[in-house]
Amino acid sequence: MTAYVIRRVxxxxxxxxxxATITFLLMHAVPxxxxxxxxSLPPAVNEALERxxxxxxxxxxxxxxxxxxxxxxxLGLSVSxxxxxxxxxxxxxxxxxxxxxxxxxxxxxxxxxxxxVAALNHNGPFDYIGVGFATIGASVPNFILGAFxxxxxxxxxxxxxxxxWGGPLEWGDVFDTGAYHWDKVVLPVVALSALPAxxxxxxxxxxxLEVLNQDYIRTARAKGLRETTVVLRHTIKNAxxxxxxxxxxxxxxxxxxSFIIERMFSIPGLxxxxxxxxxxxxxxxxxxxxxxxxxxxxxxxxxxxxAYAAVDPRIRYR
Amino acid sequence: xxxxxxxxxxADGALFEAEPRLxxxxxxxxxxxxxxxxxxxxxxxxxxxxxxxFLSFIGTTYGPTARFEPNDQQPAxxxxxxxxxxxFGTDNLGRDLFARVLEGVRISIQIGLGTQALVLVIGxxxxxxxALGGKLSDNLLMRxxxxxxxxxxxxxxxxxxxxxxxxxxxxxxxxxVIVIMAIAFVNWTTIAxxxxxxxLSLAERDYVLAARALGANRWRIVYTxxxxxxxxxxxxxxxxxxxxxxxxxxxxxxVGVGTPPPAISLGILVSTGYDVVQRNAWNVxxxxxxxxxxxxxxxxxxDGLRDALDPRTx
Numbered sequence: 264m265t266a267y268v269i270r271r272v273x274x275x276x277x278x279x280x281x282x283a284t285i286t287f288l289l290m291h292a293v294p295x296x297x298x299x300x301x302x303s304l305p306p307a308v309n310e311a312l313e314r315x316x317x318x319x320x321x322x323x324x325x326x327x328x329x330x331x332x333x334x335x336x337x338l339g340l341s342v343s344x345x346x347x348x349x350x351x352x353x354x355x356x357x358x359x360x361x362x363x364x365x366x367x368x369x370x371x372x373x374x375x376x377x378x379x380v381a382a383l384n385h386n387g388p389f390d391y392i393g394v395g396f397a398t399i400g401a402s403v404p405n406f407i408l409g410a411f412x413x414x415x416x417x418x419x420x421x422x423x424x425x426x427x428w429g430g431p432l433e434w435g436d437v438f439d440t441g442a443y444h445w446d447k448v449v450l451p452v453v454a455l456s457a458l459p460a461x462x463x464x465x466x467x468x469x470x471x472l473e474v475l476n477q478d479y480i481r482t483a484r485a486k487g488l489r490e491t492t493v494v495l496r497h498t499i500k501n502a503x504x505x506x507x508x509x510x511x512x513x514x515x516x517x518x519x520x521s522f523i524i525e526r527m528f529s530i531p532g533l534x535x536x537x538x539x540x541x542x543x544x545x546x547x548x549x550x551x552x553x554x555x556x557x558x559x560x561x562x563x564x565x566x567x568x569x570a571y572a573a574v575d576p577r578i579r580y581r
Numbered sequence: 582x583x584x585x586x587x588x589x590x591x592a593d594g595a596l597f598e599a600e601p602r603l604x605x606x607x608x609x610x611x612x613x614x615x616x617x618x619x620x621x622x623x624x625x626x627x628x629x630x631x632x633x634x635f636l637s638f639i640g641t642t643y644g645p646t647a648r649f650e651p652n653d654q655q656p657a658x659x660x661x662x663x664x665x666x667x668x669f670g671t672d673n674l675g676r677d678l679f680a681r682v683l684e685g686v687r688i689s690i691q692i693g694l695g696t697q698a699l700v701l702v703i704g705x706x707x708x709x710x711x712a713l714g715g716k717l718s719d720n721l722l723m724r725x726x727x728x729x730x731x732x733x734x735x736x737x738x739x740x741x742x743x744x745x746x747x748x749x750x751x752x753x754x755x756x757x758v759i760v761i762m763a764i765a766f767v768n769w770t771t772i773a774x775x776x777x778x779x780x781l782s783l784a785e786r787d788y789v790l791a792a793r794a795l796g797a798n799r800w801r802i803v804y805t806x807x808x809x810x811x812x813x814x815x816x817x818x819x820x821x822x823x824x825x826x827x828x829x830x831x832x833x834x835x836v837g838v839g840t841p842p843p844a845i846s847l848g849i850l851v852s853t854g855y856d857v858v859q860r861n862a863w864n865v866x867x868x869x870x871x872x873x874x875x876x877x878x879x880x881x882x883x884d885g886l887r888d889a890l891d892p893r894t895x
Binding site for chain 2: 277278281282285286289290292398399401402403404405406407410411413414418515518519522523526527537538541542549552553556557560561
């Protein structure tokens with residue numbers, strides 16, 4: 264087990280290196296640079312700018328510099344606003360992490376409740392409602408859902424607001440109650456969590472149905488346990504394992520969802536920053552955000568695999 | 582050696598040519614087809630898709646649905662709601678929304694199918710290469726697949742797209758080709774893993790062993806035994822890949838880094854409609870509804886195909 268954990272953690276390093284390399288090559292395959300604009304700069308200014316960001320060096324040298332700096336945790340300077348990329352990433356990731364974790368929490372609660380209720384009511388009305396919700400939630404894209412709910416609840420009814428993020432924007436504001444605006448949080452979280460919620464509901468339903476057919480559930484009922492004990496103690500606990508496996512891919516879905524939802528609701532997070540950087544050809548920022556996204560996905564998958572091993576003693580890793 | 586081969590080959594051929602005529606009538610595919618059309622949701626999805634495909638590919642030039650050009654501007658009648666004249670209303674420049682949505686649906690379907698065609702080629706090549714090419718190529722190709730899998734997918738699509746846009750290379754002047762290539766670049770990993778897994782497990786099956794014992798050569802085994810048996814799960818995965826491609830195109834066009842103009846994609850329509858949602862909400866409702874309907878239909882079709890092609894999962 265320990266060897267497995269160590270190997271899985273170390274595997275993240277070559278993945279990050281490979282992603283950094285691929286991104287680096289992809290970006291530098293784009294014709295033009297960040298300073299290619301409609302109005303051309305004086306040659307001297309252009310040269311000075313390129314020297315400042317090392318763009319005058321041969322590609323392999325830039326690549327070498329980047330990797331060396333990366334090992335020191337230095338992500339370079341943002342070309343657009345002259346800020347440290349690590350600073351930009353830290354600030355925007357703080358917002359994206361709130362959005363992502365909140366959505367994951369909502370998705371797990373709603374999904375598991377819906378899935379369990381549907382399974383206990385097998386082939387009944389709640390089952391059909393649950394399955395219907397899960398199917399629609401899984402196939403309607405998050406920005407379409409976002410558009411519909413913002414038309415109804417923000418434009419028509421005026422219950423919620425559309426622009427910006429309602430949580431704290433800096434670490435220092437966490438305990439400042441004035442930094443929280445719940446009317447700005449609800450819509451993006453609902454739009455982002457619908458897909459994971461319906462996914463979890465599907466898996467939970469299938470898993471609970473399977474467990475309910477097991478002999479030990481029949482035994483539990485036969486010895487006269489109350490239905491709530493059967494459901495809560497015997498069924499849900501054992502039905503959790505398959506649910507856990509989908510949380511990893513769902514973390515990835517939340518990450519990619521953040522691109523769309525943050526742009527849609529003007530939330531100053533990592534996804535919005537990435538799109539801005541791609542449009543502005545802000546090389547260092549693109550590299551930085553890509554690496555953070557990859558790291559988040561890798562860590563989510565790693566945690567899920569480890570939790571899986573911890574929950575199910577039948578699983579042995581070599 | 583040569584006599585042995587001539588002895589075996591006709592027998593081998595006869596085995597596979599005499600049997601099928603009886604077998605094929607109730608073969609794997611006809612059984613699967615019967616299971617598929619018995620699934621009401623999948624059948625409804627197929628019927629709706631048939632209508633949508635017909636309308637968006639033929640109905641735009643012939644018949645009662647070909648009433649307006651998608652780019653005809655009539656500023657006098659902008660922001661109209663649905664009417665007998667303009668079924669879906671008009672947009673901010675007085676263009677007929679029904680014609681534009683049909684055009685967008687056509688582009689979405691072309692992108693969905695085009696992407697999966699490319700994904701099939703790449704995924705099959707890499708998956709089969711890993712499964713059949715020996716230990717070293719298996720290791721290299723699968724580690725490469727793992728890395729591509731760890732790459733945030735929408736981000737990779739955005740990056741590849743930004744490389745391909747604005748080039749003077751002949752095929753790449755078509756905006757749809759750019760998006761198809763960018764999405765296929767990230768979407769092939771599922772198929773590659775699936776093909777490799779299937780082929781590795783099929784190689785151990787008794788009928789493959791039997792074919793080998795009968796003297797069938799390597800390629801014959803791959804083509805006549807392994808490939809057809811890999812096809813079922815691959816078809817299912819490709820069907821689920823279509824809504825992913827439609828989603829990716831629409832979502833990225835929505836945030837401004839998808840299909841480059843002048844194409845009229847559904848994502849662009851939702852995006853421009855969302856900007857004027859206060860004036861006329863129909864401009865969002867119809868294109869967004871079209872995206873949702875397309876994705877729902879392909880998902881139901883995929884569910885039906887999965888149940889039909891793999892009876893064991895039922």
